[in-house]
Amino acid sequence: MSTIHFETELERVLRGENINIHHDLTVPKLIEKSLERKEGILTASGAFQATTGKYTGRSPRDKFIVFERSVKDKVNWGEVNQPISSDIFERLYKKVIHYLNQKDELFVRRMYAGADKAHSLSIRIINEMAWHNLFVRQLFIRPSIKELASFIPEFTIISAPGFKADPAVDGTNSEAFIIISFEKRTILIGGTEYAGEMKKSIFSVMNYLLPESDVLSMHCSANVGIEGDVALFFGLSGTGKTTLSTDPYRNLVGDDEHGWSTNGIFNIEGGCYAKCIHLSKYKEPQIYNAISYGSVLENVVVEEDTREPDFDSSYYTENTRAAYPIEAIPNAMIPSIAGHPNTIIFLTADAFGVLPPISKLTKEQAMYHFLSGYTSKLAGTERGVTEPEATFSTCFGAPFLPLSANRYAEMLGEKINEHNVNVFLVNTGWSGGPYGVGKRINLSYTRAMVQAALQGDLKSAETVIDPIFGFHLPTHCPGVPDEVLQPKLTWKDEGAYKKKAKELAIQFNENFKKFNDIPINIVQAGPRIK
Structure with a gap:
């Protein structure tokens, strides 16, 4: 044909x-x-609500x-x-x-x-x-x-x-x-x-x-500070990518997909597709307020009489979504273009409770964790998942990458070098024990750590090295209790912490075996188990 x-x-x-x-x-x-x-209904805020039947993701x-x-x-x-x-x-x-x-x-x-x-x-x-x-x-x-x-x-x-x-x-x-x-x-x-x-x-x-065209495509959100400093947030669904990039004190470039060219970064999209299970007006006011006339709510339960959305309900799915134009965020950048990034943040929701809330990565560690793309599935989110499971999605976006992972990773490494970018790993998951024992890291603490990273407050901070993962952990961060910064100090049983940390480290190393032709210095930047 x-x-x-x-x-x-x-x-x-x-x-x-x-x-x-x-x-x-x-x-x-x-x-x-x-x-x-009759494809859906109008909610109290003017958003259009639709359900998608059998396929909710x-x-x-x-x-x-x-x-x-x-x-x-x-x-x-x-x-x-x-x-x-x-x-x-x-x-x-x-x-x-x-x-x-x-x-x-x-x-x-x-x-x-x-x-x-x-x-x-x-x-x-x-x-x-x-x-x-x-x-x-x-x-x-x-x-x-x-x-x-x-x-x-x-x-x-x-x-x-x-x-x-x-x-x-x-x-x-x-x-x-x-x-x-x-x-x-x-x-x-x-x-x-x-x-x-x-x-x-x-x-x-x-x-x-x-x-x-020599442009790095990225599954990440991005925002810009008042001084013009640019930050990228990589992370899988549920790690806080949209929440943390939608900051009232920084201009939003985009919440999910970007390109990085020789001129800087740009948004691939013109809107946001926010996961809204447990969406809170108190915790995420900009996203909450963006769901207004013209926006789309997908598989969100709506009260029959009041037409108010019930964001806490997972009746149809955990994967409830809101789609709205980026202009609905008051401090969005239009057009959605910015300079070269100063800071990159990898987000993970570690349900094992062993990764630090924030750590500074070397370039080699950044490459290792970019290729790994780790987060964890929680018990109950999928049929058959009864305990937290490690999930690895290459470059934080494996389902959408037609080319070899090495191509994207090499491009990122070159750009980190060229623009002297600081890279941090931020755990938005659990502390003090695994899911079911410990508690989810306080969002206000996470915001304080991200702010410190973006403002350069952690550059001169005293650090200790994690003996298994090799991360540099700051011992102090404004607005965060010191003991929160080191995972083992939040566990009641240090032996249980070490055991769980080794379990996760082994899974990291096993996952990395699937990659070929990776420089040895990047392979060695992964966890080390005695």
């Missing part, structure tokens, strides 16, 4: 001969359409990249980047187009990914559902009227959640599928209503395209 013919099938549908095609609708019209179509087993000549020697194929043939993709594409052609109406939106114009990607999103079109309107970067006049899409998302694949016939793993074709410049999504698949698919695309 030629590219011209491939595009023509879609363009024929979008001419709207049989379907009412809605182009770039405003927020009020999208909300009206979503309500009219990403479906990694159903994500594929088309095995095409131009990418076959570049993509790091495996469990994350599953190959699928061009024939299967094109047959599914035809079926989806035929399915959409039977609909009464579709919603089309033109957006950008990448706030730096030199590295932006123009994207077109075609949605079966109105609220999905509202979601992408809030999450990606909105073109100006002038930009729309000359807009040419470089990538297209086709989202048809109502179309369910037949694995036996269509060559998928289930009814759901998320397929990226780099040659056809198309992302095909079906069988799942989870809106985050659109966001993360574009991130995967950018993680392939940006390094080709």
Whole structure:
């Protein structure tokens, strides 16, 4: 199938001969359409609430990249980047187009990914559902009227959640599928209503395209201080990436995805997709207040009479989400562009209770922990998880990295060297014992430690070296009790602490064995067990 013919099938549908095609609708019209179509409800704050049925999170087993000549020697194929043939993709594409052609109406939106114009990607999103079109309107970067006049899409998302694949016939793993074709410049999504698949698919695309232009793509949040100092926050879901970067005393660049070019950093998105289980107006006022008219609540329980969200309920899922434009944060940077980072913070929620609340990393340790991407799953969050489990996600974003992990790690190391960046590891998890015994580290303490790191208060602080992990631990930090800074001092039984620390260290070392061609000085920067 030629590219011209491939595009023509879609363009024929979008001419709207049989379907009412809605182009770039405003927020009020999208909300009206979503309500009219009974896709969700309006909450007391004006946010639109929708549920996503069976799929309440990403479906990694159903994500594929088309095995095409131009990418076959570049993509790091495996469990994350599953190959699928061009024939299967094109047959599914035809079926989806035929399915959409039977609909009464579709919603089309033109957006950008990448706030730096030199590295932006123009994207077109075609949605079966109105609220999905509202979601992408809030999450990606909105073109100006002038930009729309000359807009040419470089990538297209086709989202048809109502179309369910037949694995036996269509060559998928289930009814759901998320397929990226780099040659056809198309992302095909079906069988799942989870809106985050659109966001993360574009991130995967950018993680392939940006390094080709010598730009490091990163799964991190970023903010800027009043002196212009830039901080990056890397971390997996639940570690506090969005919470800690949304700081009333610093300007928010973005909460999840960024590029780092020769000019500095830039946000890949135009909005935020905050996890909002147990969201508190007291602890996270900026995020709480951002959930207003036009924002989207995904799988959040809403009281029937008052239409007030119950952020503490996990009735549908623990993975409740709020999507809102970055402008909803009062001190957001528009455009979302900043200089080179001064500080990098790796966030982990250690449920074993042995990692220090904050530690200074050498460049080699930074590379080791970037490749490791550690946090922990908690008992009860997934079926079969009865005790905390160590989780390692390469570069803090393994599910979205089409290229070899070494490529991203090498680029980060070069930039740390070039710009003399300070790197810290911050544990937002447990202290005084593992989950179920110890307590979660006080958020006010974490904020104080992060502030001290960003302001340079820890540069001259006295430190001790952790005998197992090799970290430099400050013995004093403003606003934090001294005993909190050293994990073993918070445990009642030092022997139990050492045993648990060694257990985690062994898991770090076992995980690192999967990497090849890593310099020995980086390998040796990991935990050491006598």
